[in-house]
Amino acid sequence: MQKVSFFKSIHVKLVLIYVLLIIIALQIIGIYFSKQLETNLKTNFQDSIRQRIELVHYSVREEMLKSRDETSSPSLEVSLKMILQGIATEDINKINVVDNRNRIIATSDTNDQALVGQRINEKIIRQAMSSETIWDTVSLDRDTGLRVWILAVPVMDNVGPAGELKGVIYVQSNIEKVYEQLNEVNRIFAAGIAVSLAITIILGILVARTITRPISDMRKQAQAMSKGNYARKVRVYGTDEIGQLAIAFNHLTNRLQEAQSTTEAERRKLASVLSNMTDGVIATDRKGKIILINDPALELLHDSRETTLNRPIASVLGLDQEYSFEDLIHMKDPVNLDFSMNDTPYMLRANFSVIQKETGFVNGLITVLHDITEQEKIDMERREFVANVSHELRTPLTTMRSYLEALAEGAWKDENIAPTFLNVTQTETERMIRLVNDLLQLSKMDSQEYELNLEFVEFNKFFTQIIDRFEMSKSQNVEFIRLLPEKSYFVDIDTDKLTQVIDNIISNALKYSPDGGNIRFGFTVHDNMLRVMVSDDGMGIPKENVSRIFDRFYRVDRARARSMGGTGLGLAIAREMIEAHGGKIWAESEEGQGTTIFFTLPYELDEAGDWE
Numbered sequence: 291m292q293k294v295s296f297f298k299s300i301h302v303k304l305v306l307i308y309v310l311l312i313i314i315a316l317q318i319i320g321i322y323f324s325k326q327l328e329t330n331l332k333t334n335f336q337d338s339i340r341q342r343i344e345l346v347h348y349s350v351r352e353e354m355l356k357s358r359d360e361t362s363s364p365s366l367e368v369s370l371k372m373i374l375q376g377i378a379t380e381d382i383n384k385i386n387v388v389d390n391r392n393r394i395i396a397t398s399d400t401n402d403q404a405l406v407g408q409r410i411n412e413k414i415i416r417q418a419m420s421s422e423t424i425w426d427t428v429s430l431d432r433d434t435g436l437r438v439w440i441l442a443v444p445v446m447d448n449v450g451p452a453g454e455l456k457g458v459i460y461v462q463s464n465i466e467k468v469y470e471q472l473n474e475v476n477r478i479f480a481a482g483i484a485v486s487l488a489i490t491i492i493l494g495i496l497v498a499r500t501i502t503r504p505i506s507d508m509r510k511q512a513q514a515m516s517k518g519n520y521a522r523k524v525r526v527y528g529t530d531e532i533g534q535l536a537i538a539f540n541h542l543t544n545r546l547q548e549a550q551s552t553t554e555a556e557r558r559k560l561a562s563v564l565s566n567m568t569d570g571v572i573a574t575d576r577k578g579k580i581i582l583i584n585d586p587a588l589e590l591l592h593d594s595r596e597t598t599l600n601r602p603i604a605s606v607l608g609l610d611q612e613y614s615f616e617d618l619i620h621m622k623d624p625v626n627l628d629f630s631m632n633d634t635p636y637m638l639r640a641n642f643s644v645i646q647k648e649t650g651f652v653n654g655l656i657t658v659l660h661d662i663t664e665q666e667k668i669d670m671e672r673r674e675f676v677a678n679v680s681h682e683l684r685t686p687l688t689t690m691r692s693y694l695e696a697l698a699e700g701a702w703k704d705e706n707i708a709p710t711f712l713n714v715t716q717t718e719t720e721r722m723i724r725l726v727n728d729l730l731q732l733s734k735m736d737s738q739e740y741e742l743n744l745e746f747v748e749f750n751k752f753f754t755q756i757i758d759r760f761e762m763s764k765s766q767n768v769e770f771i772r773l774l775p776e777k778s779y780f781v782d783i784d785t786d787k788l789t790q791v792i793d794n795i796i797s798n799a800l801k802y803s804p805d806g807g808n809i810r811f812g813f814t815v816h817d818n819m820l821r822v823m824v825s826d827d828g829m830g831i832p833k834e835n836v837s838r839i840f841d842r843f844y845r846v847d848r849a850r851a852r853s854m855g856g857t858g859l860g861l862a863i864a865r866e867m868i869e870a871h872g873g874k875i876w877a878e879s880e881e882g883q884g885t886t887i888f889f890t891l892p893y894e895l896d897e898a899g900d901w902e
């Protein structure tokens with residue numbers, strides 16, 4: 291947050307306002323007061339001068355109007371001089387009496403009696419003479435530079451308009467004293483202003499502090515809150531409005547902290563849900579750029595967060611050729627994304643939902659990804675299975691129909707053909723029964739409706755009995771080679787089921803063995819498991835098909851296998867059974883060299899071992 295500069299702070303503003311208010315108030319009071327005082331002092335001064343001059347005027351007029359003979363009475367100048375000397379005071383600098391011809395006939399200035407008889411040329415005297423009224427003015431004394439009040443009083447021989455001007459009394463009084471007094475008062479006043487300003491500033495600072503301190507406290511608190519620190523509290527200084535604000539602020543902090551922790555908990559919950567769910571979730575902004583992608587989504591897309599974030603969703607999902615972001619927003623149905631490579635199927639299903647405001651404004655898009663590879667594979671296998679079953683059943687049925695038709699059309703009468711034809715239909719019927727039985731068995735295994743009837747048997751003996759049975763009944767010129775260990779190994783097995791497995795493996799080996807070939811039987815021990823092996827010198831299986839021979843209905847050479855009476859389900863059943871016993875089955879083969887079928891079974895060393 292920006293720091294408030296000193297001069298812009300409320301603190302300084304408040305103090306400045308106080309000071310300005312006080313200055314303005316005192317100025318107004320001061321101006322009014324000093325004007326009033328000046329007027330009063332001046333009036334008093336002038337009144338007192340006027341009163342005294344009135345007396346002087348009376349005496350001067352008397353003297354001027356007096357008729358005198360030359361010998362007995364003193365001259366006018368002498369008389370006037372005596373009058374003027376009598377009234378000279380501190381206030382009055384000088385009094386001159388001027389006759390009507392502008393000549394000074396007397397002066398109160400004892401040091402300057404030489405003035406008497408000189409002409410005077412003062413504007414105010416001329417004005418008083420011409421108007422025959424009293425004139426006054428304030429001017430600066432030329433010698434001292436001090437202010438003086440000059441008064442010109444005309445002396446008339448008669449009162450009223452008929453009077454004749456005899457002369458003018460010119461009075462110069464020391465009004466500077468009044469101004470000095472005024473200045474003194476103003477100085478006292480200024481000192482008072484200075485003191486009151488100082489007090490105002492101090493008080494202003496204190497008052498402003500009581501307001502600004504809680505405010506700056508709240509500012510600091512808000513700053514701390516923006517950094518996630520809710521532990522701080524604002525100090526409440528009082529119960530006034532600011533105190534109430536501080537209380538409200540603290541309350542707000544608590545509420546905010548609660549809300550923050552709730553949001554945080556929700557966020558954590560959501561994050562944990564997002565990362566622990568198996569489905570991938572991708573969220574975009576309103577322009578379709580990815581803003582959130584959870585770990586499962588990254589795994590499903592085989593991508594990294596760095597390369598996907600901020601990229602358009604359509605391009606990340608590989609849909610940019612077919613759909614725009616606008617299309618995805620309006621997409622109601624899920625879209626299948628096919629990422630299959632060569633033989634490896636990989637399919638995802640994307641469901642889209644739009645994040646919309648109440649106003650209908652689109653805020654973003656949520657995409658949920660789901661791996662549907664398995665489901666698709668199962669669907670495909672099911673379809674393939676149904677097609678296979680239908681095909682497997684149709685072939686013998688068509689064969690039987692054509693033979694039965696031939697028989698019906700008269701072949702039954704032919705003693706040479708009829709038995710052969712009946713024989714064929716019988717073989718085909720048996721094959722169909724075998725097929726249906728195999729299918730039933732597989733279906734039971736799929737729905738796990740069967741139980742293993744486990745028996746504890748010595749594997750060497752069990753395996754030897756089956757090999758013996760085949761050796762005795764075999765019609766081909768094939769040699770059986772037994773590579774069985776001396777030591778007894780015991781297994782916990784369902785003997786019927788395992789017999790069926792081994793029967794199937796041996797009959798396959800016999801089926802595909804050439805005349806004069808060998809079939810080797812043996813078992814070894816690996817990783818606590820018996821590893822059983824049946825190996826032939828037959829035609830072998832092409833490398834790329836070896837793993838597929840355990841798939842349902844898979845046959846390397848369909849026509850040949852069928853002609854040998856196989857259903858294509860034998861090894862598939864064998865795999866289910868071995869896995870039910872906790873083992874594994876696989877094949878190794880070299881085309882033209884021979885095939886070896888391996889399977890494993892958990893074993894116990896020998897029966898006696900348990901008791902030792």
Ligand code: ADP
Pocket residue numbers: 794798799802826828829830831839844845846847851852855856857858859860861862885
């Ligand atoms: P089938 O009833 O056709 O024998 P299986 O499930 O037993 O069905 O075998 C599947 C296919 O595996 C056979 O059709 C055959 O092509 C191949 N196969 C199995 N065993 C051998 C073997 N020992 N030598 C060569 N091919 C074999």
